[in-house]
Amino acid sequence: MRIDLHTHSTASDGTDTPAELVRNAAAAGLDVVALTDHDTSRGHAEAIAAVPEGLTLVTGAELSCRFDGVSLHMLAYLFDAEEPELLRERELVRDDRVPRAKGMIAKLQDLGVPVTWEQVARIAGDGSVGRPHIASALVELGVVSSVSDAFTPEWIADGGRAYVEKHELDPFDAIRLIKAAGGVAVFAHPLAVKRGEVVPETAIAKLAAAGLDGIEVDHMDHDQATRARLRGLAADLGLLTTGSSDYHGSRKTCVLGEFTTDPEIFGEITRRATGAFPVPGTGGRL
The missing domain is CATH 3.20.20.140 (Metal-dependent hydrolases)
Incomplete structure (x- = not known):
């Protein structure tokens, strides 16, 4: 089984x-x-x-x-x-995902990455937007070669340069x-x-x-x-x-x-x- x-x-x-x-x-x-x-x-x-x-x-x-x-x-x-x-x-957690994603996009833009909310929203579709959607956008833009490569301190890993916290449960x-x-x-x-x-x-x-x-x-x-x-x-x-x-x-x-x-x-x-x-x-x- x-x-x-x-x-x-x-x-x-x-x-x-x-x-x-x-x-x-x-x-x-x-x-x-x-x-x-x-x-x-x-x-x-x-x-x-x-x-x-x-x-x-x-x-x-x-x-x-x-x-x-x-x-x-x-x-x-x-x-x-x-x-x-x-x-x-x-x-509460799900609803906080959108402002969090927009905050991460703003940080990425400040780092010179031409990612947009429209691009991430397209990738997310009807799903609850999350970091993997932002990571996929970075792959599309050629910034990183894979989704996992985006989850580093350089980009969107916890505490990374473009990381933004969201509402999370204890x-x-x-x-x-x-x-x-x-x-x-x-x-x-x-x-x-x-x-x-x-x-x-x-x-x-x-x-x-x-x-x-x-x-x-x-x-x-x-x-x-x-x-x-x-x-x-x-x-x-x-x-x-x-x-x-x-x-x-x-x-x-x-x-x-x-x-x-x-x-x-x-x-x-x-x-x-x-x-x-x-x-x-x-x-x-x-």
Whole structure:
């Protein structure tokens, strides 16, 4: 059984529509895929309507958080998307994305980069605008050769020359809100040092004590030694361990199913969730 619990669609910063994503997941031989767009559940309905037979969809989101000045992401699975408090916080984060993007564009222009809001908005389409859209604009302009090359201190990495902060949740509040909405909370790529500063392991222990369910271990931004370290930490803290692709379509080099989650871990996630249920395919076609 192949299970990928971290993907993105055009509802945020992926390049596949939600319908394309579930069809591509089935074509890639996945049995289960989670749609976890940034701070939004807007792609859920389209994905649910298109789930092919043989594939199960897990609805979710990736919430933007900040702990002691360090940005981090919290994966929320199978929560009630209409629960008012969590919905309100997601909308606050999402709505702050536009002024933040415009602020980053202004900084880039001051650095001599001819990027415009119109260009970034075109790339984002109907999705929640984010740094990957700005990075794609820099690729279009020939400023950098790839999206990942834009996420450096020279450009738009945390604390970089063109970086602008946005509204982000406190991760302890995020865990509380996810739980109150019947969901399951998993810390995404917690030691992805190539993305910038990461929180210390002591912070992960505090999050575990506050109700964190798991940590994402098998991820393209974790090397073998980091994965082993995280597995040991998870064992010590009683946390679930997941694996996933963090698929963004053509915007990143990762592919669907590049890393997967153990079926027993997935079973435990579904047992803990009370806000929503996995959606089996009911007639979509490849």
